[in-house]
Amino acid sequence: MSASVGNAGRAQIDWAGQPVHIEYQWVGSAAPGAPVLVFLHEGLGSVAMWRDFPARLCEAAGARGLMYSRPGYGRSTPRPAQERWTPRFMHRQAHEVLPALLQALQLDPAREPLWLFGHSDGGSIALLYAAAFPQALRGAIVLAPHIFVEDVSVTSIEQAREAYLETDLKQRLGRYHDDADSAFWGWNDIWLDPAFRSWNIEREIAAIRCPLLAVQGVDDEYGTLEQIRGIARAVPHTQLLELPDCGHSPHRDQPQAVIEAAARFIRAAG
Template identity: 35%
Template sequence: MTVFSRWFGTPSDGQKTPVIVLLHEGLGCTAMWKNFPSQLHNATHLPVFSYDRPGYGLSGDLSDSFQEGYLEREADQYLPAILRSAGITGSIILLGHSDGATITLMAAANNELKIEGAISMAPHVIIEQISVIGLKATQKLASDTDFVERLSKYHGSRTSKLVDQWLSAWLSPWAVSWEMDNYLKQIHKPILFIQGTDDHFGTQAQAVHIAGLVKSSFKAHMIEQCGHIPHLQAAETVLHQVTDFITSLNLPK
């Protein structure tokens, strides 16, 4: 299977410095991070690695993309395999958004990965009523051909299928009671949580739930007048929070 990836900054020989690994949102891809990866590299002076998950962007298709347990498979199986394929064997810092933020937290429970810390922007660890309302609003928006056409710039001819399958998954019966508590209870790595106060998919309840279960240091930042995409809607604030968090990890230079 072909997996598209891109580096922002060059990893050091033998990967002596940590790599920031980006995990995109539920309908996203590397290109949809826009300028953020470059900004992140410039702010942290660390190499940044981004990839399109199978079924997205410029990567190949995946037959079971949105069957029940798809996020778990991304965290437990595909992420470690993609890191190995990319030659990333040293320390990493995970940074994910939305679906990618959830995968980030799941992966942070994996002690076999050399994770120094994890940054989770607008994750979903429980399904709130606002989450369902937001999904149904997106479903209505998806009936607008302009919405699909805009996304097709990134996902090509499979865009309609991608949107339909992703929405169907999160509006299916299994999603109603979905949670990831078993993962959260196994996290011993420092976590930075970032979310906008105007996020239409989740509230501060997500942060409260995470804080009550993880076994590690946990910092939560709610950004005022910011929606579901903090790294684009409040880039300067996010970069400041991320760089402060990475500095607090006291990584070897």
């Protein structure tokens, strides 16, 4: 399957012995040799929930961008109602789903200047991919990633569960997901599973070799600054950006600061 800037569609991959359709959309520059930014969404995100941020960043960086919705999200194949994710759900996205999607869209990391741009769970997935395939990336940018589980994360996710059950959150998520229950409960159930409390990827990410920019809001309600500071301890060449007056979504709370920092970082890496 070929893909060009401006195209949107659904790519089929084989995952866990089943055909899965992945929603995707291209934005940005079609110039030959332009870096490719693959956008990895948050735990309740999708292609549409990025809004215009990827296009703005790609314009500033002279890049083309690929957004996609992971299985269970957006217009991609929903999660079966009985399926419960395991503590390695982000590993499987990094090691299985993302490589399969790149292959389906004929994106070869050996030939393309490939970058990952991940937010929250998507940031963790970006880190795991960068660690598992250290020669595949030109660089990675992660916003509010998780490398271990904190009490503040669990508390906020418990509050999200209450909101989903008691407010119109399900209806609001339904604007972005074909199956809001698929998106919400897959994410919420595993994060609140006691087995997930010991999840930790600090040792694994030490294998990252590509340039890495880690961004977090000082007021992040889903994690402390120890998340990105822990990344810097494991991967000493990491550049950190701690943003004041910013919560868990720096690209929404401080979009211009993120765009300027990310575009500068991409240009500096060549």
